Amino acid sequence: MTNLELQLRKNNVFPRGQGNLLPIFVKKGINSELWDEDGKRYIDFGAGIAVVNTGHTHPKVTAAVQKQVANFSHTCIMVTPYKVAIELAEKIIEKAPIKDPKLIFVTTGAEAVENAIKIARAATNRPGVIAFNGGFHGRTNMCMGLTGKVAPYKNGYGPFPNDIYHAPFPIDYHGISTEDSLKHIDNIFKVSIEAEQIAAIIIEPVQGEGGFYEAPEGFLQSLRTICDKHGILLIVDEIQTGFGRTGSFFACEHHQVEPDLLTMAKGLAGGYPLAAVVGKTEIMDKPLPGGLGGTYAGSPVSCAAALAALTVIEEEGLVSKANVIGDTIAEKLRQLQKQYPNLIGNVRNSGAMVACELINNGDVDCPNPELTKDMVTEAGKNGLILLSCGTRGNVIRVLTPLTIEQHILEEGLDIFEKTFLSLVGN
Ligand SMILES: Cc1ncc(COP(=O)(O)O)c(C=O)c1O
Incomplete structure (x- = not known):
């Protein structure tokens, strides 16, 4: 064929x-x-x-998957959980640039972003979210709303959720400065919604689909300051940038900024579907039992692959x-x-x-x-x-x-x- x-x-x-x-x-x-x-x-x-x-079919990742599927491939983590998920969560928590965090597993990047917003809203009791022009966060309804690129992600798919506001992403090469972006955020608070109604600001430390633009030095720190001033949560979307891709384990480490919530997927499991939201414990514990999850969330096969992939990242x-x-x-x-x-x-x-x-x-x-x-x-x-x-x-x-x-x-x-x-x- x-x-x-x-x-x-x-x-x-x-x-x-x-x-x-x-x-x-x-x-x-x-x-x-x-x-x-x-x-x-x-x-x-x-x-x-x-x-x-x-890499494709890394022998250690493949062996871990084969061993796992020979035992069992699915029970649903919300019904009868399993050790491999706990081991992986402990390992990710060690690596996460957040103090004493907890995490949830889901299956795709979009789901991780959806859940990060859900958790932020539950934790703050606020509706608003600020995202960035050129940002990409996935193809589900909330993620389309957050995404700052119309074609091919948004045309014809509206209406999108309310209370999402976009600010320019600072790109020196295109004449958009950090000050421009920060002024725009301030303006959102003046003309669209008060800062005290914003649950979260979500940002990719390096925009992926948007064009591989890295947040300029100091920008994430300025966002951290705005968030701290107004009780807003900072969500860093590391779905494309995580797991060593940018030369640090997570890209936000380059900026010395501690996010409140961090989304990860892609490189996490070396080619198997797995995503996670990691965040500060007091925030992660706000949603009620049963409010977070999914049938395939934290598939044991993907968890086994991820544990092996993390070992490979370290060893190599x-x-x-x-x-x-x-x-x-x-x-x-x-x-x-x-x-x-x-x-x-x-x-x-x-x-x-x-x-x-x-x-x-x-x-x-x-x-x-x-x-x-x-x-x-x-x-x-x-x-x-x-x-x-x-x-x-x-x-x-x-x-x-x-x-x-x-x-x-x-x-x-x-x-x-x-x-x-x-x-x-x-
Ligand atoms: C930064 C970022 N967020 C979210 C997503 C969505 O992930 P998924 O395609 O796994 O839903 C992507 C995918 O490219 C991404 O790069």
């Missing part, structure tokens, strides 16, 4: 809303390499969108390796930028979250989504999985597994360069 045949079959049974970036049907994955149904090999610079930080030094990987990629992209400053406007990285922003005529305000799309498509044909992002669709993001071997990384970067040069006429 070829990729083409499978794509045709997929088109018959899946609606276009659940499309695929590339017509590549994966048959096998080992660390940073994938093989498709046609037998073609790819280097994976996407890691399933920052999920397989420990993946947190510091993220910086080495990210700097290697950024350096290569900067070399290309020097040659093509009119097309590559900006290269940035937070650890191994690397992005380059493609523009036209050297103009920051002239995004180049066409070249971005072509890069993703052509790189795929050349054997490299690349992802794009950005509110203007003009950012290429690189999210390799943190276990990627140096020679594979270099091979992937060579394909990147070759693809870029072939598209821009060299």
Whole structure:
């Protein structure tokens, strides 16, 4: 069965809303390499969108999963819980940048965000939430409301929940300063809703889908100050940035800020569906018994995978390796930028979250989504999985597994360069 045949079959049974970036049907994955149904090999610079930080089919993760499924795969944590979930929770709590926290397990990132908002509202008795332009928090109704990017996440799906307010995310490169953003928040308190009715401010320390923009130094601390002044909870969404991706275990550690609640998913379980909300005990204990959970919340299989993935992150030094990987990629992209400053406007990285922003005529305000799309498509044909992002669709993001071997990384970067040069006429 070829990729083409499978794509045709997929088109018959899946609606276009659940499309695929590339017509590549994966048959096998080992660390940073994938093989498709046609037998073609790819280097994976996407890691399933920052999920397989420990690589595809890491032997320790696979062994832990096999051992767990041989015992039992599901009982429901709210009916008859199990040790592997407790062990994992204890381990996450050790790592969380919050003092004496508790946590809940859920299954997806969107669910973690939904629950963080539920918990914040229950703990404060307030309705309002402030989120940021360009932010992405998931595809459920509350998460769509929080998301600050219309296409393709919001068009046609309203109405969204009330009491959500958006502020600009400070992005120096686009002329939006920290002061602009803070003034806007202050203005929300003046013209839309009083600060004492805001339950939470939710922020990604590095915007993911929005374009890989890192919160400037001091910004999270300013939000912490605003929150403390008005009794608002600070929720840090680390679903894309967590588990070593940005060169610290959680990205908010770079900012020396203690959030009240933190959401995690993706890299947590090395490729198995698991998410969590961790938060200060007095906040986490506010919802009534039975108010939080889900049938598959904290699947024992995912918990076993996560425990193994956390061990791999520690044993293989993946947190510091993220910086080495990210700097290697950024350096290569900067070399290309020097040659093509009119097309590559900006290269940035937070650890191994690397992005380059493609523009036209050297103009920051002239995004180049066409070249971005072509890069993703052509790189795929050349054997490299690349992802794009950005509110203007003009950012290429690189999210390799943190276990990627140096020679594979270099091979992937060579394909990147070759693809870029072939598209821009060299
Ligand atoms: C920052 C952030 N929050 C929430 C989500 C939603 O996670 P999920 O797709 O697992 O629901 C994502 C997914 O990309 C994300 O990057």
